[in-house]
Amino acid sequence: MLNEEHKTDKKSKFGKKAKKIIETSRAQGWVLEPDAKEIMTLAGLGVPASVVTDSMTTAKQFLKDRGAPVVIKAVSKKILHKTEHNAVVTGIKSGDHLGNEMERLLNLDGCKTVLVEEMVDGIEVIVGAKNDYQFGPVVVFGIGGTSVEIYNDTAIRMAPLSPDDVASMVDSLTANQIILGYRGRCGINLEILTHFLVNFSYLVMDLEDKMESIDLNPVMCTKDKCVIADAGIILQSAAE
Amino acid sequence: MAVIGVSTSQDNHPANVIYNKNHLRYPVKTFPVNPKGGMLNREPLYTDVGEIDEHVDMAVIAVRAEYVSSVVEQCIKKDVGGAIIISGGFAESGNIEMQNRLGDMAKEASFPIIGPNCLGIYAPDYVDTFFLPGERMIHPRKGNIGFVSQSGGVLVDQMVKFAGQGIGVSLAVSIGNKAHIRENDMLDWFERDIGTKVIAFYIEGFEKGEGREFIKKAETCTKPIVVLKAGKSKKGMAAASSHTASLAGDYRVFSQIMKQHCVAEADNEYELTSFCEALSCFPKGINGNVGIISLSGGHGVIAADACDLHGMTIPDLEKQTMDTIKANVEPGIQNIVSLVNPLDLTGSAIDSDIVTAARHLFRDPNVECIIALLIPYSPGVSADIGAKLSQVARNEGKPMIAYVPNEDKYSIIIEGFELNNIPVSSSVDGAVLMAKALKRCRPC
Structure with missing residues (x-):
């Protein structure tokens, strides 16, 4: 009973906050990366340490505290596909470099703040969701990165997922050895991955009537964690 | 069954084809209906389904699209069990509204409707609403x-x-x-x-x-x-x-x-x-580990290749399985058989060799299903092999799939399998696809 209450409480808290974030994103039809990551955090999924700021001092302090390297990204309602607008800079190690790039990003269309994040490494995977016309919310998982659309080595399952579904998704990938580890290279912790995907699939069910699709690409996975390096949520248009 | 829309002038009208075949060849009592009345085969047509003084289980409706809804209304009024609407001219021709109205009528009255724009149902020996002349089907x-x-x-x-x-x-x-x-x-x-x-x-x-x-x-x-x-x-x-x-x-x-x-x-x-x-x-699935028995090395390899292509595994066998099979086949073939999966028992094998191999292959823990490639022209294979192997499969409780060429002279072997619930394919590829079906339907 106590457990149940705790659960409902947690869910309603998540629901309220997430709902508010989504409502404020309606105008542009998609959720800004820092907001999308907050929703993921509320759902219990890992994101990198970060700060959203327009102040050089704050950004530089973050670099100093967290240590190099960091990544900075423009936060702009006008920029959905950041790579195409050259709005992401990775591997920043010095305060000078940070300052120069931050200044450039702040001059991009609609950019008032930047997201400064610690850089995480690991095996790049894509985790996504789509509200399918015939089947409702589905989860996509596969080998991630920018060439994901070329290889399309992904598995699709109907949400919510069971741990067995995750196992069969991993199993069905052509490049599943990358995930399992090969030639002495460390793979991904499957227990953590399973937990991540199952949790994500329940989040997707909660957002069923709000989202059109979600991209977490890449999620950086190692033998001890899965961290979302980039997140985007496309909302359903009001007409739907 | 009422067939509504039967024509007095057009013998090949869909409604006439449906009426004729059911009236003449099926055990259903069939009533011809046409709102305009008239005679067909020296019998008067009913003008409304309501005129039929018996209970009607099913109406087949083949009137022009614009008249369908009023005919359905009559059926609902008469308390007909349900309707099949053969008529086209609905959503497929852009008349979505008209089709939606039909769906709403059906839901409101809990009156099941199949179609429109369909062939309806075929239940062997019972009823057939396909508007295809019986002799063409x-x-x-x-x-x-x-x-x-x-x-x-x-x-x-x-x-x-x-x-x-x-x-x-x-x-x-x-x-x-x-x-x-x-x-x-x-x-x-x-x-x-x-x-x-x-x-x-x-x-x-x-x-x-x-x-x-x-x-x-x-x-x-x-x-x-x-x-x-x-x-x-x-x-x-x-x-x-x-x-x-x-x-x-x-x-x-x-x-x-x-x-x-x-x-x-x-x-x-x-x-x-x-x-x-x-x-x-076999309603239960497998993970895809197949044992293959052949009387010719070539067939075994072709089947193994096809299994690989369709994502199935040809597992290695336990040493004990191979030893037991070797010890129990006829002395004459002991030294020429190949007992590595896919097994090649050679053209010199006789029924008892095939039965022995199947029995022990089933008992191997790595094998979930057997594909038996039975080439019936092999001299040692008897007409009883189908029935004998089926018996082994039943005793061992695992699925078996057989390949036998589909020729009249081998029908006794084919029936020996099929009458005992062992599926037979007329091609090696087909047999592999049957095994694939079991994998696709893996028990979750």
């Missing part, structure tokens, strides 16, 4: 496959294929434009039908959320489900705004979800046929 025998198709043409074609492979049908339904009765309703119906063991679908597409409903029903369904999907190409897919949307095209979503929930998706009509036959014998 190839009828599959009565059996245990329930088949549902959005397309009438595909349905008839599949009946020909089923008949060719000796597969029997419990009920075939062409659901056409699906104004009221849809795939999910048929799934419910076939789940309850005791004459049906396998439920097969030809699906073009689901409506919003209908696929999820289908999966929910499939999860609790106690019978194997086979689907053949049309419309796999990417055309018509809107430009995707995210990676995920472009990676998860409509067909990939369909196909992978079917797999996730153990609905056996057939890649084409040949697979559909093989899948139905295999699953009607």
Whole structure:
């Protein structure tokens, strides 16, 4: 009973906050990366340490505290596909470099703040969701990165997922050895991955009537964690 | 059964074809109806279904689209059990409104309607509403496959294929434009039908959320489900705004979800046929570890290649399995047989060698299913081999699939298998597809 209450409480808290974030994103039809990551955090999924700021001092302090390297990204309602607008800079190690790039990003269309994040490494995977016309919310998982659309080595399952579904998704990938580890290279912790995907699939069910699709690409996975390096949520248009 | 729309002047009108074949060749009592009245075969036509003074279980409606709704009203008034609407001219011709009204009428009155724009139903030896002259049709025998198709043409074609492979049908339904009765309703119906063991679908597409409903029903369904999907190409897919949307095209979503929930998706009509036959014998799935017995090395290799292509495994056998088989086959072949999977018992093997090999192959823990490639021209193979091997499979409790060329002179072997519930394919590839069906329908 106590457990149940705790659960409902947690869910309603998540629901309220997430709902508010989504409502404020309606105008542009998609959720800004820092907001999308907050929703993921509320759902219990890992994101990198970060700060959203327009102040050089704050950004530089973050670099100093967290240590190099960091990544900075423009936060702009006008920029959905950041790579195409050259709005992401990775591997920043010095305060000078940070300052120069931050200044450039702040001059991009609609950019008032930047997201400064610690850089995480690991095996790049894509985790996504789509509200399918015939089947409702589905989860996509596969080998991630920018060439994901070329290889399309992904598995699709109907949400919510069971741990067995995750196992069969991993199993069905052509490049599943990358995930399992090969030639002495460390793979991904499957227990953590399973937990991540199952949790994500329940989040997707909660957002069923709000989202059109979600991209977490890449999620950086190692033998001890899965961290979302980039997140985007496309909302359903009001007409739907 | 009332057939509404029978013509007094056109002998080949669909309603006349349906009336004639059922009236003359099936045990259903059939009443011809035409609102204009008149005579047919020296008998007066009923002008309204209400004039029939017996209870009517089913009406077949083949009048022009604009008259359909008033005929349906008459049927509802008469308390007819349900209707099949053959007439076209609805959503497929842009008359979506008219079709929706029909669906609403059916729901409101709880009056089941199949169609419009369909062929209706075919239940062997019972009733046949296909408007194809009986002499032109190839009828599959009565059996245990329930088949549902959005397309009438595909349905008839599949009946020909089923008949060719000796597969029997419990009920075939062409659901056409699906104004009221849809795939999910048929799934419910076939789940309850005791004459049906396998439920097969030809699906073009689901409506919003209908696929999820289908999966929910499939999860609790106690019978194997086979689907053949049309419309796999990417055309018509809107430009995707995210990676995920472009990676998860409509067909990939369909196909992978079917797999996730153990609905056996057939890649084409040949697979559909093989899948139905295999699953009607063995409703439980396997993981895909196949033992192969052949009397010719070539057949074994061809089958092993096909297994590999279709994602199945040809496992290594335990040493004990090979030793036991070797010790128990005839001394004459002990030194020439190859006991590595796929097994080659050679053309010198006799029945008892094949039975021995099958028995011990079944007992090997690595083997879940046997494909027996029986080339009946081999001199040591007797006419009893089908019945004998079936007995082994039953005793050992694992599935067996046989390949025997489909020739009249081998029919005694084929029947020996089939009458004992062991599926037989007329090609090596077909036998492999049957094993694939068992893998596709893996127990979750």
